[in-house]
Amino acid sequence: MSFLRVDGRRIDGRNIPKHTWNADLIDFDGPLLSLFKSEEGDDVLYSWLDCTASRNRWCMVPVVRADLRGYLDGLLSLRELFERADWLTVFDMGASARRSAFVKTTFQQLPEEYQPSENSYLTFDIATPAARQLAVDVTDDYFIGLDRELYIDDLSLVPKLYQQLYSFHYGLEHLGREAVRGTLARVMAKWTGGFSAVNIFSGLKSVIPSIHRPWVAELRFNSPGHIRLNMLPRMAAQIERAAVRICDDDVFNDLELFYRRVYRYFSENNLGGFEDERRQVDIFLTDGVVQQLVSFVDQFFSVMLWEQYREEFNAIEANALQQIRVLLAYYRRLRKLRPYMVSGQVTLGRSRLASSS
Incomplete structure (x- = not known):
């Protein structure tokens, strides 16, 4: 079994900014959606897309402050975050956690099987405790x-x-x-x-x-x-x-x-x-x-x-x-x-x- 083809531009992984893990937002026998932060201070979601017997495929989704708050509050769906992103980066990861095969693409170029559903909201029953805490902590x-x-x-x-x-x-x-x-x-x-x-x-x-x-x-x-x-x-x-x-x-x-x-x-x-x-x-x-x-x-x-x-x-x-x-x-x-x-x-x-x- 192999991954679906993703159209876009292949990029060198060395040009990808370093991301710091912040929290897993959805987890089911392993993280499905995680929040990371770039060296520049921008938020990036890592969304699981697919897997084979030996590798997993993920998508980096940059997200702005207001949209992240909207997603945590259940006002925006994950699909809307994908759609609002100027770019998406699909990559593969093996058992060693080494990332490879980076492709910079857009939501429109993603195979339909990789696109979140229309109803992909973060609900209480699928949110991790960390996601719930992030949602509760509101600024003033x-x-x-x-x-x-x-x-x-x-x-x-x-x-x-x-x-x-x-x-x-x-x-x-x-x-x-x-x-x-x-x-x-x-x-x-x-x-x-x-x-x-x-x-x-x-x-x-x-x-x-x-x-x-x-x-x-x-x-x-x-x-x-x-x-x-x-x-x-x-x-x-x-x-x-x-x-x-x-x-x-x-x-x-x-x-x-x-x-x-x-x-x-x-x-x-x-x-x-x-x-x-x-x-x-x-x-x-x-x-x-x-x-x-x-x-x-x-x-x-x-x-x-x-x-x-x-x-x-x-x-x-x-x-x-x-x-x-x-x-x-x-x-x-x-x-x-x-x-x-x-x-x-x-x-x-x-x-x-x-x-x-």
Whole structure:
């Protein structure tokens, strides 16, 4: 048995962007429809088409934010997503998961047997738990208020810090999703210094689908001004809570003392891994060191009032050294946001400045 012929243009697989698996949306003895994300941040669906005794045939379907939301909400069918795509890429995959025989085509050129049916909606009974969760998490508008004297580098730094904080909180909130938990475990395990700290946030960003990414709905600066983002309310609330907490002088002083204490412990025990370091010190972690590092992790969760995430965070396949490193990488970014908050240059809130639009 062989696959059906697909008309189109053959392309070199090396020219296909790298895609990061995000979630399986339909599964029946194996994934039938999965959500991936490209290096450029675009969503791509992998839809199963056909199989032989040794190979499977799949179709890549690029999908925009609004259409992905429509599909998850049951308003658009899979067929409509196929039809709306400017292009489709059909490819084969063997047992080794190696992809081959790429053909760039269109919906009209697909054999009828490969076209989804008119009634190919994502219903509750066929949706995976991950798909149902993606559908439930709905975005809303949120404001980053801007005021007083700001420079162009400030307008670059603040959104970057906010994106990194959002990615981290998204990871904490979605540790139950395999792609999120696996990504965090992988980047934590590969820590080698400052570059790996950046990878933590970019890695988590890679498993945030477009429907959950902070989307800029409006950007205005006339002192006062604002950035209006469409994003997940829970993530916004978590960032706001952490930012407000660190603006409290007593809490900030406690965190700074804690940070210096951990840094001193790292130096005394020859442990590498702070952001300004460029080498990894391989070391056998004794029981005493592990116990102290676990205590540091517990203290940080306690000070940040994150106890609800502690159990799932501990379930990540990462040791206590890797855990405290990622927490302190988060803290360094939150700390950079603090001067803007304290000075009133930046404020956070759902309805802030809504009336001044």
